[in-house]
Amino acid sequence: MGEALGIPEWLAVLLWVLGLLIVVVAYGFYSVRKAHHRLAESRPNLSREQFLAMMEPDCSTEAAEFLWDHVLFYVRSPLSPHPDDEFSKDLRIDDDDWSMDWPREFADQQGFHESNLPDWPAGWPPTLRNFGRWLSMGPV
Incomplete structure (x- = not known):
């Protein structure tokens, strides 16, 4: 994977893992925010x-x-x-x-x-x- 991007393999893996982590954390914040918004509308x-x-x-x-x-x-x-x-x-x-x-x-x-x-x-x-x-x- 790193070879195709012209970077060392370890760096490609690190960037992939960091990108995945960012997506997971962003989804967590989004889902909590959405749940809070639904709760605010319900009471x-x-x-x-x-x-x-x-x-x-x-x-x-x-x-x-x-x-x-x-x-x-x-x-x-x-x-x-x-x-x-x-x-x-x-x-x-x-x-x-x-x-x-x-x-x-x-x-x-x-x-x-x-x-x-x-x-x-x-x-x-x-x-x-x-x-x-x-x-x-x-x-x-």
């Missing part, structure tokens, strides 16, 4: 104040603000967080981010160790509302 997109008000009966203000700020890193306008969104299914947020990193960050912000959070309640779907509820079960 109300809340302002920060509306989101916090909807979360207020279920969790602390600190947990709701934490979730709003962290989810906004993953979604772009016109989509905004909604309490009933599921992390992986709706928002396409990687399980490791919300299940491992976010509890540690929240616990650090609130001044306790993440091990003081209870186990995730059986049967709770991983929605923003339930995650806020669970974070609020911490020792704050």
Whole structure:
């Protein structure tokens, strides 16, 4: 392959692999963006104040603000967080981010160790509302 292009074979293979990688990553971004756009069209997109008000009966203000700020890193306008969104299914947020990193960050912000959070309640779907509820079960 490289001979036909007038470049070393290793360089041709490297360029082919890099090109394939670019296509795969671009498709991943495109599919997530498209899923977010469909979700934004299928339900109300809340302002920060509306989101916090909807979360207020279920969790602390600190947990709701934490979730709003962290989810906004993953979604772009016109989509905004909604309490009933599921992390992986709706928002396409990687399980490791919300299940491992976010509890540690929240616990650090609130001044306790993440091990003081209870186990995730059986049967709770991983929605923003339930995650806020669970974070609020911490020792704050």
